[in-house]
Amino acid sequence: MTLGHRLDTITGRIAMTIVVAILAAMTLYMVIVDNVPDWSRPALVDTGVLDQAATVVRLIAAMPDSQKPALAAAAATASYTVAWKAAPCSPGPLRRAPEIERRMRRLAGGDLAAVGFYVAEPSAASPAADARFNRAPFGMAVTLRNGACLIFTVPHRVWGLSWWKRDALMSVFVILATVCVSTIASRTLIRPIEEFSRAARRFGRDTSAPPMVEYGPRELRLAMRAFNAMQDRISKFVADRTTMLAAISHDLRTPLTRIRLRGEFIADREQQKRLFQDVAEMQAMISSALVLFRDDVTDEQGTSFDLSELVRDVVDDAVDQGKPALFSGPDHVIFHGRPMALKRALENIIGNACIYGASADVRLHERGDCLAISVADDGPGIPEEFLEAVFTPFFRLERSRNRRTGGTGLGLTSCRAILQAHGGSISLSNRADGGLLAQIILPRNAAA
Known part of the structure; x- marks a missing residue:
């Protein structure tokens, strides 16, 4: 391995930083010795x-x-x-x-x-x-x-300062030179590590994020190159899977339509009714699946908007539909994200609270670098063992598979996917005085 390759490593850069710091301290010492003012050079x-x-x-x-x-x-x-x-x-x-x-x-x-x-x-x-x-x-x-x-x-320099003042002065300049060189060098070394960390967080929220620029020491460049390759493979895999599932869900509509048409010829009305109910539920599940997949493939541009106004609009829409909902929070909270996707997620969560919990108490809070949206209801809550399982695709607490009582089981799955795409999270917990509490956390710097 050549000297250039050795210096291009993290170990080499640290060693080079130490050497440069020592040389800078020695240079500063010699400059001070030759150019100090007259008070340090006695007659x-x-x-x-x-x-x-x-x-x-x-x-x-x-x-x-x-x-x-x-x-x-x-x-x-x-x-x-x-x-x-x-x-x-x-x-x-x-x-x-x-x-x-x-x-x-x-x-x-x-x-x-x-x-x-x-x-x-x-x-x-x-x-x-x-x-x-x-x-x-x-x-x-x-x-x-x-x-x-x-x-x-x-032959030797005679100073006008006492020995401890002279040593203290030299120590200050040596420390100053070392700190300056070390700070500059460490920032140069840490910057690509911080960029790697940001790229990893960005990819965790958005599988279509652009690749990171490869720079820095050789070990970091190799790690960045491997990460970019992994990101490209995962992005292609997710895109292929999403496209395939969306196509399957879309193509299933045609045979379901034919099944419904042929069901018209069934003489037994009771069996015909049950068949139509099954077809309607399958169509609802396919529609929900298409909405979920569309969220993955739709490239809605992020923009800055008033999150408080968006939450208030969702609550007002629920009230206009005759659902008991109430909003409280600051008047203006600027947030950067995908407003249409967030609106769909909030409509689902607030709608669930109104349907299954009889009411929805929606509150928006500012917590430092995060924004918190809580949705509380007065319903029966959810058994503790199912608080996390409800986010699983097609999972429903109501086992009858009746679309009118249990939905399709994709609503909360879609909500979590949307919130995670913004760097946020959602959790459910049972309230002490009864009812369910949905807690949404969104980072203010989601755009970063």
Whole structure:
């Protein structure tokens, strides 16, 4: 596996993020060291070099020239180095420092002729100074009376802050660089994972959802490619099944019509009546099945609408038909979904409450990111063991198969399918004081 393939994995990206964070912290540290303001770069007088340098100047000035190089080398300490040159120090681009010169003259007792002072990193504009002080942070050139030159160099940076303030400042910048790089890198890594999660939720509500865009680390791209392939196979399977069942249900109408026509020739009126009842019930079941399948294949566009107004319209329609129904809730609740499909589901649930429960008390509530619609009735309720079974296709509590008393058994199945397509849910429970309660939950962000 090549390096590029290794870096294209989740492990590689995490490792690369750590490396980049470390490099960014080191870069920021070096930038701060080279460019901090003057309060962190003390003057040469505050480094403690002048007092020691004055002593070295007096000693070397008093020694023979043959011993001066060795004495200069021996005078070096951990804080500074000393070099002696017989030739005069050419000021060159050095900045004259009168205050340093006055102090050195006072400390050295007049045993010097000139002082050159240099602070900060050497630059291309000062090559002589660069060579003289070897890119040290502090340097001082002292010309003696006899024309010789002493070079004092402070090789290490001397800070104007105490150690704990300096360490705290560096820690802040290191942490800042690490957090910034890690945040950017983690967002880049997490974004495809979030997209994968959204696509999975979207497919759970809509089998015809578009495939997700494949991007991110190699493992995630492979997972996304497999998910898209699975989604395509499932979508085709559901579409083929729905089309087949809808076609079968539609084609059954023709033989049922012929059966009814031939039933007209049955002499026994009682048998003829029973036959017509069976045919009518089968036609009702086929019509209900077609409605259910049509919900799967119909591509009703989602839109924003007033859910409160839609629920109120369904309740008003029930009241106009002489059914006892009552609505309560906020005046305006904007929701994004398929209004016609939701209206069919609510008509079925509210209609069941009015028919089997004698009344329907419909309430709309706003619960944070969700909307809740409750439909309560005063009927006998449903046995606990059947509260979930009633959502099974063609299941009916009334076992007589009489369409006028038990329906076709597809109403609640269709309702649950519509609500799940919106990312919602429906549950049934028996009320403590009698009756049945249907609880519908719809997410506000169903459009997402």
